[in-house]
Amino acid sequence: MSSPLRTTLLAATADLVLILVFAAIGRDAHARGDIITGAFVTAWPFLAGGAVAWALARVWRSPLRVWPSGVCVWIGAVVIGMLLRAATGQTVVLAFIIVALISLGVFLLGYRALAALVLRLSRKQQRRA
Structure with missing residues (x-):
């Protein structure tokens, strides 16, 4: 599998998993039963929104960039x-809405910022070698 395709699949999977984690944490915090299937029920609107954003913003072109x-x-x-x-x-x-903005912001922007930092440090180290 080519590196750009692999990166895109990993980023899409990370977005999916992190949105599911957000939903599962919320269900658990509110003591709602059935965390596994319930997380999917809670998450589907956010997953759909993320998928629409992926398509409209053509995120596959640079899936790990924080902006845009x-x-x-x-x-x-x-x-x-x-x-x-x-x-x-x-x-x-x-x-x-506030909790979703903060939580999903930390999740969806956080791993991208961390990936950018790791890539930057890796490139720096390769230039030194």
Whole structure:
């Protein structure tokens, strides 16, 4: 598998897993049963929002960049996710929007920032060798 394709698949998988982790943590924090399947029920609007953002922003072109890729996935997941939750009768309150913005921001931007740091340090080390 080529490196750009591998990077894209890893980034898409990381986004998916981190959105699921966000949903699972939220369900656990609110003592809602059925964390595994329940996490999918809670996560699907955010997953759909992230997928739409991937397509509209063409994130596959630079999947590990914080800007614009990470920011588009983050904002897309939250905005579209909240709109889908509202459209399907799920809870959308200001506190939840704030928690989602912060949590998904840390998750979806954080691993990209960490990846950028690791790549930068790796390139520096290769130049020295």
